[in-house]
Amino acid sequence: MxxxxxxxxxxxxxxxxxxxxxxxxxxxxxxxxxxxxxxDVEADIPRQALRRLHGRxxxxxxxTLFRNGPAKFHRPGGSALHWFDxxxxxxxxxxDEGQASLAARFLDTPKRRADTAxxxxxxxxxGTPHRKGARGANNDDANPAxxxxxxxxxxxxxxxxxxxxxGFDPVTLETxxxxxxxxxxxxxxxxxxxxxxxxxxxxxxxxxxxxxxxxRLAPDGALEAAEPISLPRASYIHxxxxxxxxxxxxxxxxxxxxxxxxxxxxxxxxxxxGTQILVVDKGDFSKRRIFEAPPFFFFHLGDAWEExxxxxxxxxxxxxxxxxxxxxxxxxxxxxxxxxxxxxMALVTLRPGGAVDITRTGQSGEFPRADPRFAGLARRRxxxxxxxxxxxxxxxxxxxxxxxxxRSDAYDFGPGHIVExxxxxxxxxxxxxxxxxxxxxxxxxxARRTELHAFDARRVAAxxxxxxxxxVALPVTFHGLFVGA
Amino acid sequence: xxSPRMKTAALFLSIATLHGVTLAAMPLDIAHAQEAATAPASxxxxxxxxxxxxxxxxGQLFASEAAYGGKGGEPAAQFVLPxxxxxxxxxxxxxxxxxxxxxxxxDVDGDGKMAANPFGIPxxxxxxxxxxxxxxxxxxxxxxxxxxxxxxxxxxxxx
Numbered sequence: 001m002x003x004x005x006x007x008x009x010x011x012x013x014x015x016x017x018x019x020x021x022x023x024x025x026x027x028x029x030x031x032x033x034x035x036x037x038x039x040d041v042e043a044d045i046p047r048q049a050l051r052r053l054h055g056r057x058x059x060x061x062x063x064t065l066f067r068n069g070p071a072k073f074h075r076p077g078g079s080a081l082h083w084f085d086x087x088x089x090x091x092x093x094x095x096d097e098g099q100a101s102l103a104a105r106f107l108d109t110p111k112r113r114a115d116t117a118x119x120x121x122x123x124x125x126x127g128t129p130h131r132k133g134a135r136g137a138n139n140d141d142a143n144p145a146x147x148x149x150x151x152x153x154x155x156x157x158x159x160x161x162x163x164x165x166x167g168f169d170p171v172t173l174e175t176x177x178x179x180x181x182x183x184x185x186x187x188x189x190x191x192x193x194x195x196x197x198x199x200x201x202x203x204x205x206x207x208x209x210x211x212x213x214x215x216r217l218a219p220d221g222a223l224e225a226a227e228p229i230s231l232p233r234a235s236y237i238h239x240x241x242x243x244x245x246x247x248x249x250x251x252x253x254x255x256x257x258x259x260x261x262x263x264x265x266x267x268x269x270x271x272x273x274g275t276q277i278l279v280v281d282k283g284d285f286s287k288r289r290i291f292e293a294p295p296f297f298f299f300h301l302g303d304a305w306e307e308x309x310x311x312x313x314x315x316x317x318x319x320x321x322x323x324x325x326x327x328x329x330x331x332x333x334x335x336x337x338x339x340x341x342x343x344x345m346a347l348v349t350l351r352p353g354g355a356v357d358i359t360r361t362g363q364s365g366e367f368p369r370a371d372p373r374f375a376g377l378a379r380r381r382x383x384x385x386x387x388x389x390x391x392x393x394x395x396x397x398x399x400x401x402x403x404x405x406x407r408s409d410a411y412d413f414g415p416g417h418i419v420e421x422x423x424x425x426x427x428x429x430x431x432x433x434x435x436x437x438x439x440x441x442x443x444x445x446x447a448r449r450t451e452l453h454a455f456d457a458r459r460v461a462a463x464x465x466x467x468x469x470x471x472v473a474l475p476v477t478f479h480g481l482f483v484g485a
Numbered sequence: 486x487x488s489p490r491m492k493t494a495a496l497f498l499s500i501a502t503l504h505g506v507t508l509a510a511m512p513l514d515i516a517h518a519q520e521a522a523t524a525p526a527s528x529x530x531x532x533x534x535x536x537x538x539x540x541x542x543x544g545q546l547f548a549s550e551a552a553y554g555g556k557g558g559e560p561a562a563q564f565v566l567p568x569x570x571x572x573x574x575x576x577x578x579x580x581x582x583x584x585x586x587x588x589x590x591x592d593v594d595g596d597g598k599m600a601a602n603p604f605g606i607p608x609x610x611x612x613x614x615x616x617x618x619x620x621x622x623x624x625x626x627x628x629x630x631x632x633x634x635x636x637x638x639x640x641x642x643x644x
Contacts, residue, residue, distance in 0.1 A: 136619070
């Protein structure tokens with residue numbers, strides 16, 4: 001572990017503890033109430049025009065930013081006890097001819113129906129136990145479809161990580177039902193972070209303890225293959241990555257070693273075991289190699305690439321332990337901010353000789369995204385969030401890090417905003433990496449509204465080219481996808 | 486990821502007892518054990534809501550919580566019913582009056598087994614008497630049990 005990074009992390013933790021939660025709350029209150037970012041939404045949002053705040057939309061920027069995230073946590077008969085267990089709600093921000101609009105709709109899942117009928121969150125989840133009145137036959141009955149979205153031909157799918165994709169209509173956002181890619185694969189888990197090759201082929205994992213399958217889908221979403229793959233340990237895997245030739249599966253030492261409810265209680269943090277990184281040939285799963293790395297925790301990885309000598313590199317948002325997943329995610333939806341989580345951007349290099357180098361930038365960061373035209377190929381840039389002023393448990397700034405120069409440019413929305421993951425949108429006709437825009441949303445806490453922004457991806461520090469305001473504040477989303485018009 | 490991972494494994498194991506259903510209906514020797522003073526009962530079971538008119542329903546009738554939970558004792562009766570439409574009925578006779586519960590699955594592909602995905606999660610429909618539903622496991626005996634006396638009848642929705 002990088003000593004400097006560790007010390008700064010520890011210092012941040014100590015500072016937060018020294019200030020105390022009341023002081024932090026007072027500071028947050030002056031900038032607006034950050035708990036707006038985890039507030040419940042009671043009803044679907046019919047399409048509404050957004051009001052342009054400043055700037056001008058690029059003429060060629062046209063399409064829909066679909067975003068997904070939990071939007072209903074509290075019910076009279078018992079509430080979700082973890083951020084990850086709220087009901088999924090798809091938001092569709094449409095940009096066309098310089099105008100923008102927003103519609104949002106809950107995924108009509110069996111879980112949402114059961115919890116609504118019970119008037120309480122009775123269905124179990126990542127951090128919520130199953131309660132009296134819970135009813136379900138299989139994992140999809142607990143599926144909140146609340147993490148991300150993917151495009152599959154003309155369909156859109158809302159993704160969780162321990163169950164089936166949930167189809168929804170790209171225009172009306174109406175729920176279409178769970179996708180069964182082959183009858184014998186019904187209810188098989190499908191991670192929320194598929195890796196999509198530039199040509200559109202989709203790779204993904206489905207995990208159940210130490211058991212795993214590799215999904216391979218055609219660009220139109222049709223199943224090409226679902227093959228078992230053996231893993232050396234039952235790690236918690238939220239995300240994996242891939243080069244053009246290899247799957248890169250990072251096995252952090254947060255390991256499922258018992259049956260317990262809720263799910264997070266079945267995992268043990270075992271830093272003594274280190275992190276293992278499994279590299280598998282996409283064409284032959286028996287061709288595999290395991291790299292040994294120091295212990296770290298992560299949710300998200302960037303796209304990987306491979307160099308001529310076989311060196312593999314990928315960026316990642318690394319944390320020191322799973323304290324956010326365990327305590328932070330539980331605290332946040334009760335309006336509490338707990339110190340400890342401090343994900344930071346790093347570049348991981350797997351050397352042909354077996355060595356693993358981790359270059360830590362020291363910059364806080366999460367939600368890394370890259371130019372999708374370079375997925376699996378050599379690239380330099382990553383857009384990610386960064387903390388900015390440390391005033392609430394969510395992030396306020398967006399940054400682009402250039403892994404070749406080490407330079408990172410950022411735009412800080414300030415403590416009055418919670419900024420959400422931003423995605424890169426290529427400029428039509430452009431070919432160079434990051435020739436295009438960054439499109440994403442923030443929650444303006446003082447004005448109590450969701451805002452939509454577009455940046456020049458090469459000039460993030462200059463601030464948004466255009467910003468629009470919605471007439472409503474929607475809670476923080478996890479992941480999104482821009483689908484061009 | 487969530488707790489259903491473990492619970493579905495538990496569910497599968499408990500449902501797996503249904504695999505033991507054989508094609509030949511077993512003789513109902515429970516009738517021989519009944520007391521002369523107790524008139525034998527019959528039970529007509531109607532399955533409705535079947536969405537795929539193929540294969541068979543394979544079910545078991547249990548007369549005790551222990552047998553129902555796979556913790557001892559045999560089923561009081563077993564049945565295999567060919568499916569050709571959206572509903573199917575059967576009548577079990579010679580039953581001792583008392584409390585019973587039913588487990589059933591729809592063997593859609595007719596291979597005699599309850600199909601499961603590669604991680605062991607059932608992929609063929611199943612149901613319990615009283616339309617009881619489990620909490621990511623089989624329905625509890627207390628939810629699925631019902632009284633049988635005289636000429637009893639029950640309806641179960643499956644699929």
